[in-house]
Structure formats: C-alpha cells, structure tokens
Amino acid sequence: MVVANIIQAVNMALKQEMQRDSKVVVLGEDVGVNGGVFRATDGLYKEFPGRVFDTPLAELGIVGTSVGMAVNGLKPIAEIQFSGFMYGPFDQIFSHAARIRMRSRGRFTCPLVIRTPYGGGIRALELHGESGEAIFAHTPGLKMVVPSNPYDAKGLLASAIRDPDPVIFYEPMRIYRAIKQDIPEKEYLIPIGKANIVQEGNDLTLIAWGASLKMCKDLLEEMKGRYSVELIDLRTISPYDRETVINSVKKTGRCVIVHEAIQTCGFAAELIAAINEDAMLSLHGPVVRVTSPDVPFPLYRLENDFLPSMARIKKGIEKVMEF
Template sequence: MVLANAVTAVTMALRGELKRDKSVVLIGEDIGLNGGVFRSTDGLFKEFGKDRVIDTPLSELGIAGAAVGMAVNGMKPVAEIQFSGFLYASFDQLVSHAGRIRGRSRGRFTCPMVIRAPAGGGIRALELHCECNEALFAHTPGLKVVYPSTPYDVKGLLAAAIRDPDPVVFLEPMRIYRAIKEEVPEEDYVIPLGKANVVREGTDMTIITWGALVKYTLEAVEKIKDKVNVEVIDLRTIYPFDVEAIIASVKKTGRAMVVHEAPRTSGFGAEIVAQINEKALDSMEAPVVRVTGYDTVLPFANLENEYIPSEKRIIAGIHKVMDY
C-alpha cells in the first residue's frame, strides 16, 4: 500500500501497464523528462526510455490520429492530452476513426488506445483547461468513457482502460488530483469498466454522480445526514454505464438526483433520467432532479464556483427531491 493522490495513482497505473505489456507506449506533450504538466508521468521516461514514453510535437489532432495508426499496427498507445479543452482538436480522429475501425473493417482491425485528459473545473485553471465534455464522447459510438473519482479508482480503472480492446477516453478530475490521498495497493488490480460503485449506502434517495463531484456530494450529504439518508452512486464509467446499479438503488429509495458539472441540456444526467423513467417509473415517488452546470461556457476562474454545483445547490436539490 502507498498513500497516493490521484496523480500518483495515474503514474502507478501507467508504470504497471508499461511493465506488464511491451506494446504499451505513452505519447503526449511534455510527458517525457518533464513528466507531464501535472507530473502524472513523472519518472517514467527515465525508467522506460524514450521509445516507451514519448514526447510529441504540439498537435492534439496529431496525437490522436497517430495513436489510431499505432493501435491498428499492434501497439497500445496511451495518449495524454494536457487539458480536456484541447480534446476538441482530437475530436475528429476519435469520432471519425477510433470509434469506427472495428466496425468498418468488420473486426479485421481494432483500435485499443486510451486518450487521457484532466477534466472539470474547480482549480482556477485557464479557460478551456477545465471542460466537462464527457457527454460528447459518451454520444460517440465505438468509444468508452471513464471518469474516476478517487486515487484507488484511478489506478484500477486506468489499468482496465489500457487493457480494454477498444478506444477509451479517460477523463481525470483535476480538482481531486491532489485533494484526496488514500491507500493505493502497489500490486496489480483492475476495476472493471461499466461498473458503478455505491460509495454511500442510504435509504431515502439516490444521488448519481461522477468525477470530482463524488467527493463534494459526499461532503454535502454528510452535512444533512441527520435529516436525509442519501445513497450515493459513483458512476465511474460514463459509457457503458451501470444502469443496473442505478435502477436497483432507485427502486429501493424511490427518489433520485443526478449531479454533474457539465451543462444540463443533453448532459449525461439526461440519459440517466431517461433510464430511470424507462425502467423504474413505478418505483418513483418524485421527479428526478438534476443539479448541474448551466448551459453556459464554464466561467473563468473568478466565477467558476458560480457554475460548478456547490454544496448549497446539492443540498437544495436534495430538499427539492425529498419535499416533493
């Protein structure tokens, strides 16, 4: 066991996979000697050399497209995009190619690649450094989307993502990169993609959330635990997502709320509400509430906390659900 934050957990997972599988190769901007802008590849360049931990020219489109070509030719590229807002430059390659290769070649070629990016606001980053764009990728056939919330999960989910035979977008919540430290096993383990985690058991209502907001939702829920006993589900994987866990929980509690940072309209919360509607309407005692970012761009640092669901808004949402 190592007391690790999420950045260290990324490094641990990458180190483990580099050791385990010779075809794994890391590519990205400044990931070599510099160890990445968040230091998540710290030390790996020295340990594995320049042919396994590779600094690339500054082109997010190039990184994504090159990863596609490497993946079809037998490698397992793990590409780092420095910030989630720069993923837009990679988007064409992910949508038009990475997600389609298996289908277009009818299984002759596959694209086992991972594209990692820090995502989400809350650390006063520059604009476009903190986008919450999971829904874009979840809406892209052929991709998988993972959004962990703790160091332990980061390590297990990243290992699973790298071993997955299909392309995975791995979003790392910047806000908890260094905000949580916990015991992380040094030995190998994976957390299967598509499985949610009930991080707090409760009986009165269910909150479904992911990424950095798991921590802040749990903190909010603690504050009102004497009044409301909330079950909290950390979705962990956005696509495919663990609908069974959601439905089992809301059938038990009869009330639900989704909390996410991304804009509300067509945000992934909408999909969860639709699933509850389709599969558990009879069990529901109140409409499902969404506490989310607004349909605005994420404000610059000074106003970002006006946008990101706050403890106050989460608690207000809980009351709205409970008081219905």
C-alpha cells in the same frame, strides 16, 4: 499498501502496465523528460527508454498517429494536456478511433487510451475547465471513464489500458491531489461499466462522478445523516451501469443527479430517461439534476457560481425529499 493521491495512482497504473506489456507506449505534450505538466508520467521516460515520447505540440497529430500505432500492434496511451484541447482531434476520435473495429469488421482494432484532465474549480484559463463526458458518451464505439478517487483511478486506468477498444479517461483535475488513500501497490482491476455504491441508503439515490462525487460525500457528512442517502459513483459514463442505477432508484424512489457539465443533453438526461423507462412507478417525485447552466464556462471569477455547489446539491436533495 501505499498512500497515494489520484495523480500518483495514475502514475502507478501507467508504470505497472508498461512493465506488464511491452506494447504499451506513452505519448503527448511534455510527458517525457518533464514527466507531464501534472507529473502523471513522472519517471516513465527514464524507466522505459524508447517507449515514452514527447510529441510536437499538436493534438490532432497525437491522436491521429496513436490510431495508426494502435492498428499496427502497439497500445498507445495518449495524453491530451487539458480536455479543452480534445476538440481539435475530435474528428480522429469520432470518425476513426471509434469506428475502426466496425469498419474493418474486426480485422483492425484500436486499443487506445486517451487520458486527459478535465473539470473546473481551479481558477484555470479558458477552455481548461469544461466537462465533455456526454459528447464522448454520444459517440458509439468509445468508452468513457471518470474516476473519483485514487483507488479507482489506478484500477480503472489499468482496465482501460487492457481494454481492446478505445477509452477516453477523464481525470478530475480539481481533486488530483485532494484525496489521499491507502491503495494496494500490487495490480488490481476495476471493471469498466460497473458503478460503485459508495454508501447505502433508503430515502434517496444521489448519483455523481469525478470531482462532483467528493462534493457529494462532503455534503452528506455535513448533513449528518439527515436523510438515508444511497450515494452512487457512476465511474464509467459509457457504457454506464444501468442496472445499479435502476435497482437503487427502485429501492429509494427518489433521485438527484449531479454533474459539472451543462444541463441540456448532459449525462443526467440519459440517466433520467433510463429511470423513466425502468423505474417510473417507483418514483415518489421527479428526478432532480444539479448541473451547470447552458452557457459557456466563464472565466474563474464566476466559476463557483457556474459549477454545482454543495448548497445547490443540498437544495436539490431537499426539493426531492419535500416533494
């Protein structure tokens, strides 16, 4: 075991998979000599000569050429420095990466991982804080993964790299270094598509992912067992673990969903639709979602007002419990 934060866990997974499979290459802005602006790729450039590329400053080029590499025998791991820069190459992701297997009837595949830091709360510049997971979940042919802790980050990233299809890997920037955990040095995999029941409970199901998960955990600690809450870390947004969500809501009859993304068409909407379809008769009250409002992400002096807070999550829990 070794103590690691999320960024170190990402680095360990990259290193491990590059050692394991010579087809894996890493490319992106500043990922080589500099080791990445967050140090996620630290040391890889030296350890794997000719397999780690500092690219020109061009996100479309990074993703577009990664698609070409993926169809011609490599397993590229592209880093987009901040998730706010994913929209330039979105055409490449939506129109090509996600459709190659289907359009070629399986003759070509696109085993590509796009890693990108996402989320608010660190007083960053404009377009550095958004949560766009629902946009990618709304793109058929993509997988969308969001770890919330070092252990999951390592195991999920290894699975993403071994996955035969394109995976968007969202790294919660706010908690990159906030959580330290003992994690195994040797390889292990966490399957894509499986949620994690972080704590079991009977009164209420609380669902979150990424940086919001830590906030929920901290809140539950603060509330000191006032309610018996089942906390679910969704971990994979697409394809998400419907079964775990439904079974939990059937048991508790109450549900609160937290995400940093804006409300309308946020992923909570999809979860609520699934609960409506499969667990409606178990509900004691409406499902509550605690999200950001439908406005552009503000500059940082207002970001804590914009993002879900522990106080707002607590209010959401109380609303459901007191219904």
